[in-house]
Amino acid sequence: MYSPPPDPADSHRLADAHDKAAAALGVTHSGPLTWGWHGRTLSRRAEHPEHDACWLRLLAAPADKAGGKLWTGTADAARSVPSAVRRPVLHGLHDHTDGTYAYRAELTSYVDAPICAPSPVIRQELTLAPTWWSTLRESLTHLAAVRTDRVAVRQEWIDRSVPRFTGAPAPQITEWATAHGDLHFANLTADGPVIMDWEGWGVAPLGYDAALLYVYSLLAPATATRVKHEFADILDSPQGQAAQVIVVAELLQSASRGDHPDLVPPLRALIKEISETL
Structure with missing residues (x-):
């Protein structure tokens, strides 16, 4: 389910962390907030003075559980997956913690194309070339x-x-x-x-x-x-x-x-x- 966390306090905390990451990476927001699966991530379109339109995605986890495969996936892909595999380009990372939670922000290229479906399980037919x-x-x-x-x-x-x-x-x-x-x-x-x-x-x-x-x-x-x-x-x-x-x-x-x-x-x-x- 792509939705905010059930606790409004978590929504506010993540939104605040997203703002701090934007400032650290030198971008300004230019789009609506987009929540990930069960509110685990928070993303938004942003503008960068050098890279122009970008996508700023924030991951969060309890500080003692941060790290591992899910935490480093985008950065690992940027290092190891060839450009022949079509994917967003990673421009920058920012990590910070508030003592209780850890956050990783990923700044990638903005993909100006709609996704095929709004959720993983599709319920309407798709026509693709x-x-x-x-x-x-x-x-x-x-x-x-x-x-x-x-x-x-x-x-x-x-x-x-x-x-x-x-x-x-x-x-x-x-x-x-x-x-x-x-x-x-x-x-x-x-x-x-x-x-x-x-x-x-x-x-x-x-x-x-x-x-x-x-x-x-x-x-x-x-x-x-x-x-x-x-x-x-x-x-x-x-x-x-x-x-x-x-x-x-x-x-x-x-x-x-x-x-x-x-x-x-x-x-x-x-x-x-x-x-x-x-």
Whole structure:
């Protein structure tokens, strides 16, 4: 859910921290506040004297829990992911703490193109040009070859969570590749596409990104069919089917916390379909 934190005090605290980060990075606000998933991030368009239009994104965490993969994802991508992968350019970082909470502000290039969907689970069909799909495939191919010690999905999580949430045996992954880790239409622009939100990228089961995009699309059948067509070589392979099982487990885990309950029936149907083909 893209919404402010439930406690108004947290909203005010984050907005104040965002203002301080803007001052530290030398930008002025020029757009409305945009909240991330469950109010965990706060972003806004800003103007920089050298870089012109930018995007200022603020992450927050308790001071004793700050750091780690999600904290450094954008900076790590700027160092390691080649420009052939279409993504925003990182211009600057600013870290600060108020003693209780830590904050990281990321100043990136402003992407003047709408995202494909307002939320990860799409409920309306999308019409995208053939060149959009080929450009996405090209970006993901370049990304898959990136060498990194970042991990997006671990075998230990698969072993524990797939049986628990799907009732299916946990796939034993033998082929891994670097993935964006959160590939859905709310992180893809309608032009390009540019791939947004790099906090969770890292090594994942082969086919993981294609599986994410497909499974998040199940409530829009025509779009899901298009995803399946464009990534058929991946999704129809044993590795791609294993990746789909893993993604279904992740989304069923999320649904157990109250997220996207209407996606649960097609998730269950997909697990049954894959189980019958194995």
